[in-house]
Amino acid sequence: MDKTGKLILVPTPIGNLQDITLRAIEALKNADMILAEDTRVSLKLLQHLEIEKRLVSHHKFNEHKTVNTIVQQIEMGSLVALISDAGTPAISDPGFLLVRACVENNIEVECLPGPTALIPALAVSGLPTEKFVFEGFLPQKKGRQTRLKFLAEEERTIILYESPFRLVKALNQLATFFGEDRQTCVCRELSKLFEEVKRGTLKELEDYYTQHPPKGEIVIVVGGKKAK
Known part of the structure; x- marks a missing residue:
């Protein structure tokens, strides 16, 4: 019987390696090939999980060139797993182009549930979540x-990703356009050893991070505009 190929999106921990799921481990073990945003980062995770698989670089600088080749390999029966450096592939990470190409070629695409930074940040922010x-x-x-x-x-709660090097500038610009008193939550290094959650107005958080330059991954959650 011919082997049926498939693309499977495998979320990886955003910090704590214990957040990997049993299904994610099984998918990585069963894959014929693993596409990784940064093979050096992914190799550390695979070594931690004691998984030895062929790693292929797939990132925003080469994905346009590699999509067709990957699609062909899946069509020939390969089970391909796609991972990013952290979180769920295709969510502010490479993956959309490959998923679209697979869909256009009637290739099965599966995405496992798993870690992503935006949902924990929203849940812990204290801002409206509905x-x-x-x-x-x-x-x-x-x-x-x-x-x-x-x-x-925007009247809904807004979730943004930002670099620690641009956080203060971003908070300043948000305050300029949204108003200094807009309630906000900044989540830093979620699930990691030095996780930090700071809540306050845009002005208060701008002042805080001006005095305490941040490091690590940043999620900004901003309250929506009050409905009239």
């Missing part, structure tokens, strides 16, 4: 102010 919008990373230059102006009118 409706929210995930923006990922804001444009760094072109279109940034236009996007901020648009989001200033």
Whole structure:
């Protein structure tokens, strides 16, 4: 019987390695090939799990070139697992192009449930959770102010990813467009040893992180505009 190929998206821990699921471990063990955003980062995880598999680099700088080759391998029966450095593939990480190509070629795509930074940050923020919008990373230059102006009118809770090096600038810009008193939560290093959750107004958090330069992965959760 011919082997049926498939693409499986495997979420990996955003910090604590104990957050890997049993299904994720099984998928990685069964895969013929593992696509990794950074093979050096992924190798550490696989060594921790005692899994030896063929690792292939698949990141935002080469995914346009590699998609067709990967699709062909899956069509020939390969079980391919896609992982990113941390969290769920395709969520502010490489993966969308490959998933779309597989869908267009009637290839089965499966995504396992697992770690992602945005949901824990939202849940712990203390801000409304029944409706929210995930923006990922804001444009760094072109279109940034236009996007901020648009989001200033958003009534749902807003979730953003940001670099620690740009956090203070981002909080300052958010305060400019949203108002200094908008309630906000900054989550840093979620699930890691030095996890930190700070809540307050945009101005208060800007002042705090100006005095305490942050390190690590950052999630910003901003309350929506009050409905009239």
